[in-house]
Amino acid sequence: MADLLDQGIASLAKSLARKEFSSVELTGAYLSRIAAHNPALNAYVTVTAEQALAQAAAADTARTKGTAGPWAGVPFAHKDIFCTHGVRTACGSRMLDNFIAPYDATVVERMRDAGLVMLGKTNMDEFAMGSSNETSWYGPVKNPWNTDLVPGGSSGGSAAAVAAHLCPAATATDTGGSIRQPASFCGLTGIKPTYGRVSRWGMIAFASSLDQAGVLTRSAEDAAILLQTMAGFDPRDSTSVDMPVPDYLAGLGQSLRGLRIGIPKQHFAQGLNPEVEQLIRSALAEFERQGATLKEVSLDNSHLSVAAYYVIAPAEASANLSRYDGVRYGYRCDKPVDLEDLYKRSRAEGFGAEVKRRIMVGTYALSAGFYDAYYIKAQKIRRLIKNDFDRAFAEVDVIMGPTSPHTAFPLGSKSKDKDPVAMYLEDIYTIAVNLAGLPGLSIPAGLLNGLPIGLQIVGPNFSEDRLLNVAHQFQLATDWHTRTPGVAAASRGDR
Amino acid sequence: MAIELKDIENIAHLARLRLDAAEKAEALGSINNILSMIDEMRALDTSGVEPLAHAFEASQRLREDVVTETDQRAALLALAPNAAEGLFLVPKVLE
């Protein structure tokens, strides 16, 4: 039974189809595991045991009748940013601690319709603002590879849960790197699709023009399965793209011979830990072995991506978070004396420090006299960054480099810093991808002092099939993605 | 460009956030750090560059003018911290 908790989505689906075990048994096993190990990791904030077992039973029944889809009965977790009808959806915030979502996000509907079983909601940085999962109202998440370290953020809970085998996969979101960076820190395969590929209906907004839903899994194959289920046009989201979704699984097997890989010189400059660089270059060598060619490209304006992002994202967030005012739902301060008091105290008490900081930066950037200098300027930089990628993709098929400048850092080491900028620079390689709206994924590419490091692969718009193919071929020839952290191994009873 | 305490107070008011003295001081420091980081980008000459608001070139889809929503008052008002007689309640506002 312990063995079953190491399997990914694809393999679990096969086992369920062969009736090696039932979904109820499988779900029960995960629930026990969560009960035993979640307290140490704080990956889950809500466990939906009853509902999960009911969904599992329904999948088993469907399987008996022959009406089950291929993934029915496979358990997974949702990042607590997706509205789940009847289940608390708190977005890592005291502001929504009492919020029971009255509807399902599109992503939630699609997973449910495919018969997948939701084990619970995972912890995250408050309102998706963070790179370490240390800003959550529910406390920090620990990295299963070493519980003194952060798992990355904002999708730290999803990453820790998958890495610790508390679920085979989890949904997540990425606005500046929040799927890819935790994937890098936790040894996972995480994909952020092209902006507009997955519906944002029901996904609590942080920065509307940058947010995208994706998944954290243990293999490219699993990521392909789940992305296939989630992706596609949704008329409820005006920014959702009406383009057919290719068969991601079918595309995984293609050879990489002739693949042109771009290596941005700016991502290999000083600031990159030389040992990390070493591991990344070894990974790149594997692609060359498979017949790909490497070519240096230049993303001239990448050094401005963090600055542009920290104008645009907080500006959009400052408006998106205005609805949290203690009036229609969510946190309300005690005995407000007047309207001003209601607003100011509910928001001061409901939001954490990082969220308030970003709301203020965003408000400032949009305020009279500063709009042109900050917001418009940042949008111009954004155009230049996109142009850089477009130019590069005229010569190469994909761009690769490190996901993160280093391995997971200790809890409290950066947040204790009085300078929030130190935390912001964690996303230095990932942020530009969101600004340009491009798809990107991170796959495990090695271990440095026993800790995972990720390789980022970026493609042109709607090239998720190629990215998954590239990742899958790498994973067929290497085994970094199969490595498991001590926590997961220990609690399996192996060692 | 650095900001001052009164700017923090103004911004906090626009954003409807109450900050105590310690929080204001902290905000002043950290926001000024963020602004110096952001200011790097202002040095670049971007004359002639069009701002990019949306990642891809596309235009807004139009929705048909039909009523698709029903009365959800009971379910939605149940979420409210303070509601009565079908209305959301806030402390009395004087116009």
Place this chain on the structure above:
Amino acid sequence: MAWETVIGLEVHVQLSTRSKLFSGSSTTFGAEPNTQASLYDLALPGTLPVLNGEALRMAVKFGLAIGAEIGKTSIFDRKNYFYPDLPKGYQTSQLNHPTVGRGSLTITLEDGSTKTIGITRAHMEEDAGKSLHEAFPNDTGIDLNRAGTPLLEIVSEPEIRSAREAVAYLKKLHSLILYLGISDGDMSQGSMRCDANVSVRRLGETAFGTRAEIKNINSFRFVEKAILVEAQRQIDLIEDGGKVVQETRLYDAEKNQTRSMRSKEVANDYRYFPEPDLLPVVIDEAFIASVRDTLPELPDVKSQRFQQQYGLSHYDAQVLAADRDTARFFEAVAAASGDAKLSANWVMVDLQAVLNRQELAIAQSPVAAADLAGLINRIKDGTVSSKIAKTVFEAMVAGEGSADSIIESRGLRQVSDSGAIESMIDAILVANPRQVEQYRSGQEKVFTFFVGQVMKESKGKANPAQVNELLTKKLKG
């Protein structure tokens, strides 16, 4: 010292779409609170807007009707401020790239002259909800049924120069939006709201004075009064050595004065930025052409045609053309009766009086166009006199039947038999020798006495023209 008043008007028109601007909630007026407020309308986390195509069509239709440039690419923006009736904490509106650009509206003033008032722009935006302050002792109740209803904000150039002109502009605008079928324009229900920007300057000055904005005036009459009273306030203030402050004021109808809205301190910093949840609205020539095809004949064009086709006076043509249903009714009557002048009079005077009295719209007229035409035909063919026709008309209004059936059943046929009338006149002259003497000695006013007698004798049915003619002949001897 002569003063000039400078007025700009901002009119918010609620578009009569079935569903809201960005959500599929109903827009029906008068529903129980919060029963027409969906997830999006309540600004629940994770909700997103999708644009109502009909609202866009209505905005474009308006733009075409005022001869405006239509924005081929228009952008929605977020206007940020906190108020309980604004659930998202921002209103989705249009700032720099509105759907409708510069156009104009031509108004007719009381002396018959026309003036063209420039319209700067018109843009779409969401309406806010309603705050109910009286329902609870210590709380304000918020109803979000109205939140998200589509509004078209129409901004005039500051080219209006008097309260009267302002009312003429509003009436013209009102007539146009009803014509286009894009709103019911009901100021009392709030589907048309007017804010007036008022400033004064010395006659001859070219620079604008500081303006005050008077908000939410809800009737044409109050607009006129508010502007007059505000202009005077400003003039008095300046003449006393004071300065006009740029501020928002409310009109108090009871006291007939404007007062400052104390709660609004410094000008709000709305921090506008383009709405990231919506894409640019791109419309092409084909779209514009399809909207143009739905444009009805507009009031001014119709009025011109009425003058040319029916020979009506400018004034009559304007009045009849101002309302689409009235124009249609008039033309139906004119076509069936063949007499445009009579039709115009009967519709504008007699029928309108009935409609006013019974508070009916012409669409609910108790007398159908065909039936009114029938009555007019009976006047023209001499069956009844104009005066008797009024009696017949009242009976038709009361539902007694058609003109013919009433004339028959009440025996109201005009007596046009000259022989019969002559006999009557002879008898009356014989019976009233004193008055005959008076008339023949020069008191011409006595003539009306004889007319009255003939009418009395004939129970009003004698043909008045013939009576005049024969009486004159007989009296002259």
